[in-house]
Amino acid sequence: MNQRFTPAVAAGLGLVALGGLVTGCVPMTEQTPPRGDLFAPLHEGNLVGFEHQLALDDHAARDDAWTDVGRALLDLVNCRALSAPTARVADDPEAYLVYTLIRLEDHRRQRLLRQPTDGAWHADTLHARLSETDHFERQQRDDNHLVQWPTSAEAWPDEWPDFVEIESECRRPRRNLGLERFAPPWNDVDPNGLTGHLVVEWRFTEMARAAARMVDGSLFRDLDADLASHRTDLAIALNEQTDPGEEARATVDEFTEIALRELRTIESKPDDTTHASRLAWLAMLVGQPQLAIDSFQPLLNHPNEAVARTSQYYVVATAWRQGWWDIGAETAQELIDGPQSLRSAHAYFAATAHRHAGQPDAFLGLARDALRDRRRNPDDPFLGALYREVLRELARYEVDERTEELLEEFGPRGELDIRRREFAEVALDVGRPEVAEKMVAPLVDDTRDARRLPRLHAILALAAFMDDDRREFNAQIERLLAHRDELRSAIPRHRRGAFFAHQDAELARVLRAMLPVMAEWGDDPAARALRQQWLVSITEHTQAFLRRAPESAVSDNLTDLYNLAGQLLDDHPRGYAERVGSETASTSALILGTVDMPPAPPLDQAPRPRLRWPAVHSLLRIPYGGVPPADFSSALEPPEEPS
């Protein structure tokens, strides 16, 4: 064996091995991964891979305008400052458009951060995902097939840039989130600051629109509609600024006009109700009721109940304010659900629209639904106003069982007496003393609470006055002041005013209420004669009361009334009245006449529920499908069917 393994054999084997090695030598060649779909890693959420692609472009000197676009996208995703587009971006229309949209989204993010909102600042927008730093893969996973060399001055052509961890600045405190570079100094409550942001953002939409005109529109699907919708949102936000300033006002008006024009020319998708929502809301803000009502119509049957009821409320309320009763009545066939304040206001507008439209049955039907078995909140002006409207309507008819039933329905049974008294007062107000008498007379006998009697006698006294029944009037006044003399001696002098305050106030109320009623009787001789008789009655009662109860809390008011009534007497008995009355001449305004003030609620307190619609999700158009891009997607996922 040793003989077979001779040096010659060994040399031969060595030569074969050497030849193999020479053949197998690895030449030094440049090795850089080929350029694939530059933006695919971004769509896949692989941020570290996306940055690596950009670094490879730089390393291989194959960077171009799309590399700059990629850098800008990377900055946007990581909430880093964006720079102006480079010259090569500006020379490429598609890249320039995409770059402009990136800058627009960057401005939107900064503006949203400043804008007060009920929910998350990025609700409905792409920024919800962009700010979710965990959504992206930011660190390269270990790969045993790759070797990482440390930083070195040596340049080996078979090496390429390493992956680097991508840190996000989106987790910085909101206050510091790149805002200082926009409009320093920033103030949370500075409306002008926000107005400035909105205006700048609008300008960026103009730039984007101009850039979009230079490219093939089929690649940028829905961009025009998205821009129009977004510009409407900007116009709405500008109009909702409390005080944008006089200079800004003209700009806001200009933007509003443009937004309205654009939105009306955009064809919305059949199932897209956001278009109508935007149009309706902007029309309301700028005072175009007809456009608002027309725009709300598609929303009345919206599957989202909140949208549907809010839309119905605004249609009814807007029509009511304009006096378009038929529109309001047609829309408001039934009441809506929702918060109590909204239900009350809607019930008032809806029911009274039917009343004004000459549909009393529909009015009473809606009113009954709204008021049935509910304790009225004294702080609910709309339900209170509706209640008074119903009472006024009922007072026009004779009292019958139906009237009683309705009154029973309108609240807890234990408070029926109160409602009967309220109804009587309304009946007096509309000139129906017989109704008031029918309501209150049974209560006088039934009431066991003596504190309620003065009010009931006051009502009956006024009813008697309106029926021109002086005997009954005098009787009711006597009953109103009943037992006063017996009790007076038992009450210490300094406490009499407070003890009889309620009784005295009712007397003053009766006497005060009579003067304006008398003014409505006209100026013919019969009316004047009648007025003189009642003026005498007023002065006698007043004089008698002031003599009986000089310590009364209302004695000053009654003294004024006495003087006023005395002045109006043809043979006013005392010069004293004229002298004193001249010092309180302002009270004479009371007798010029009465104004029938409808029980309207404070309309400026009507609820203004915010109609909400999702913001434009994304204004980005992210390239996809290689370089130059074959497609663009508004989301961070690849389009399902690239075109």
Add this chain to the structure above:
Amino acid sequence: MAVKHSIAIALTVAAAAVFAPGSAWADADSERATLQERYGTKEGRFFFHGAATALLRDDFFHSPGYGVDAGYYFNEVVGLELRFFNLHSELTRAARELRDEEAYVPDLRAPDALLTAGTRLSWGYGKVLTLGRFVVHFDPQLLVQGGLTFAERRLVPTATAGIGFLTHWRYGIQVKLDLQASVHFEQRNRGMVPATGFFPVFAIGWSPGAEGRR
């Protein structure tokens, strides 16, 4: 011959970097680290080599030999290997004279063959530029193996340990050089006596599917 920095430093850092996460983006503006794919990956591959060796124990025998080995790598770090060497042992000149003149023969038997199995651990990666145009890629490795030495009629437990360099060439060719220490536990006349030695191996081989860069 250019070496990527000092080999010692490069190998050490490369070994750490294979397992370490990337650097922070904050350093991106400065010169960033570089990356390359391994030339000739080992993960999930079989390797076959023919080898030349010599067992050097400074005893009574010269023991050159040749052999074969087969290995499998579970990943880029850990692999198993089975080796067989046929040794052509012969007495040294002094031992021959003693035998011929004094009729003394050693109580150590001539090693005829060596069968070992064990692990190879790749703890780094390196490359060397040669002649200004060729690059030799290699894995520095640690070897720990155990087995039997066939010495005439004796079976001698044997262990080897050392370092090795597995270089990768084109067409899936590897060349490796192992520098190992050996320990034999042979039952001699005076009992079990450990005998240490130096056991270098030079091997050339091929791995199916490892034809260089992917």
